[in-house]
Amino acid sequence: MSSWRRTVVHLELGRHWTGGAQQVLLLAEGLQRKAVPTWLVCPKEAPLARRAQRCGLPVFSLPWRDEVSPLSWLRLGQWLRRLSPPPLLHLHSRRGLIGACLLARVLRIPLVVHWRTIAPMPPLVLQVADAVIAISDAVAQMVRAQNGVRWKVVIIRDAVNASPWAPSPDAKNLARRRWHLRDTEFVAAGVGRLIPAKGYACVVEALAKLLPEERPILLLAGEGPQERELRRRAAELGVGEWVRWLGFQDEVRWVLWAADVFIHPSRKEGLSCAILEAMAAGLPVIASSVGGVPEVVRHGVTGWLVPPDDPVALTEALRLLRGDELLRHRLSENAQRFVRQHHNPDQLVTATLSVYERLASNLTVP
DSSP, rough: OOOOSSSEEEEOOOOOOHHHHHHHHHHHHHHHHHHHHEEEEEEETTTHHHHHHHHOOOOOEEESSSOOOHHHHHHHHHHHHHHHSOOOEOSSTTTTTTHHHHHHHHOOOOOEEEEEEOOOOOOHHHHHHEEEESHHHHHHHHHHHHHOOOGGGEOOOOOOOOOGSSOOTTHHHHHHHHHHHHTTEEEEEEEEEOSGOOOOHHHHHHHHOOOOOTEEEEEBOOOOOTTHHHHHHHHTTTTTGGGEEEESSSTTHHHHHHOOOEOOOSSSSSSSSHHHHOOOTOOEEEEEOOTGGGSSSOOOOOOOEEEEEEEHHHHHHHHHHHHHHHHHHHHHHHHHHHHHHSSOOOHHHHHHHHHHHHHHTTTOOO
């Protein structure tokens, strides 16, 4: 139980089920278990709204057509003004930055900004935010490089509830039946939005550089504007039959449990919830050495790093892990242990609550 009694309002305007949205839900659930009054504000059509309601979290949803939507911001401001004592506003993504800053200024409520990307923060946000939570050392370094904000930045790493991801003894066989895969096939999995920044074009190129007998079956779970281009390129290179385009998967565990390795070829990444989930599921991870990824995927220890946009290096990593079962097993065990020790939800909740409590001295009761 926590002594914190003010309402924390979590604002997430994303419309897709992303790693960031998962972290919002994980944090809100954990705070609620500690009896912290918690509300979630998000667009009506967002998957996060439905999932939060199923978890019993109170949701204030508004018809945000985009992050500007003046009427929605007005209604949110009116609702926040009615909360007593004044709430704390916690913004979880770049969407809504300006609106959240203006509301915090007008209502004189504290604002915490969760920063998940390797990019500078707008000057207005740096000025208004009372605290900035960076999800990795790499993200924190980017923000702290800006003038006058070092003291505002705290690093709180993303988390994963590892137990539900750990496969049962028969999970792999059941998962392979689900996707019509043979026991003898070598399978790689990828999970994420099909957009250029995620680097899946590099995976397609890497498959083409492997001999047919070396190629893994690639289970690719995700959707996005680049899907048509990726399908076309895979067909051009003659590797289309090795890729299973699974679309968005509500239950990603079945994708991971069917695989022998996980590929995350992102070109830019603050951290990666998909990597944490794959590690919790006991998969050796091949990932691009970008942003905060090396803080989790430690080369040769908890996974295997390759340069971004380097299909040759990715090809070599796939060939290496396919041929070395002992290496895969060692990486898998180390990865599972690492996420349980360093990325568990209790750490996320406790560290975030300490940020709120640090700001409490600046709050005054009317």
